[in-house]
């Protein structure tokens with residue numbers, strides 16, 4: 001409990017009379033970890049950051065920092081710094097002065113400012129760039145100045161609102177490594193916003209998947225990828241084949257008109273469910289040897305593997321990632337293990353979902 005740094009308790013945010021943008025959201029952020037808020041445009045990610053920073057006030061509910069209620073604490077009194085998407089650097093100040101800005105406002109001694117600014121620039125690999133104008137810096141370098149400006153204040157939490165979205169793919173990947181490494185070296189809590197699922201999976205200790213102002217699921221990247229709670233999360237995180245089905249009894253599920261062995265349990269007999277199978281868990285074989293018989297509809301070479309769109313007799317699409325080759329129009333079979341079938345209960349809440357998964361562990 002003492003490791004919790006930020007806690008939202010039933011926080012709702014509503015603008016005017018509109019429907020709430022955040023609806024009764026509760027979560028905990030632990031000290032020293034890298035968190036990601038992931039979700040589609042408009043789901044409330046920036047709103048959460050602004051509530052933490054103190055740029056917005058909650059309509060209902062409480063926000064705690066180190067177990068102290070901070071609803072009424074103004075932004076400049078919170079030990080939190082934000083790195084904005086457009087960096088919001090001061091164009092008329094050089095690199096040094098951009099980073100020093102907050103320290104000058106705090107009226108620290110010149111020598112202290114100098115030490116802190118140099119240390120922050122060293123952290124982001126920009127030693128020697130002190131005199132440069134912002135207009136003479138590349139996108140990635142500006143990004144690092146913005147980060148230096150945030151860390152120089154030694155905040156307890158750094159909020160990053162899609163800080164990499166303006167960068168091209170290669171630089172973006174480099175900055176992902178750098179940011180992750182920086183977070184580990186500093187040991188400061190990072191709350192990072194993105195709508196890019198690969199970025200979230202690669203960088204985070206914990207991910208909160210948001211949709212329409214609600215947290216759908218929270219957990220480690222592996223948990224969320226392997227055990228998505230519902231269709232939205234399965235679809236949003238990675239590529240998925242999702243079909244509806246029926247849980248006949250424990251360890252037996254029916255979909256596409258056939259019965260399969262699975263590893264799931266704790267459902268009602270004949271309960272309607274949704275099934276997820278990841279494309280990399282499907283393997284291709286001869287048409288009469290597979291658990292599913294499909295026709296190859298399209299094919300893309302992706303370097304390491306082929307991406308293949310197949311259609312079964314009922315017209316369901318099956319996406320397959322495989323290193324084996326087939327041709328468009330081929331009739332092939334698809335095979336998969338019992339573990340590859342992931343069964344989802346309709347409308348299950350995160351608490352119910354966690355409880356069900358825990359009961360599996362007890363049986364094992």
Ligand SMILES: Nc1ncnc2c1ncn2[C@@H]1O[C@H](COP(=O)(O)OP(=O)(O)OP(=O)(O)O)[C@@H](O)[C@H]1O
Pocket residue numbers: 015021039040041042043044045046047048195
């Ligand atoms: N000041 C405001 N007044 C009214 N509505 C607002 C205000 N700020 C945000 N909203 C609305 O709140 C919802 C959530 O906005 P938010 O900026 O948190 O989304 P987001 O998840 O950050 O999206 P994006 O990925 O596009 O940045 C949106 O529907 C937005 O239009």
Ligand SMILES: [Mg+2]
Pocket residue numbers: 045046047161
């Ligand atoms: Mg936003």
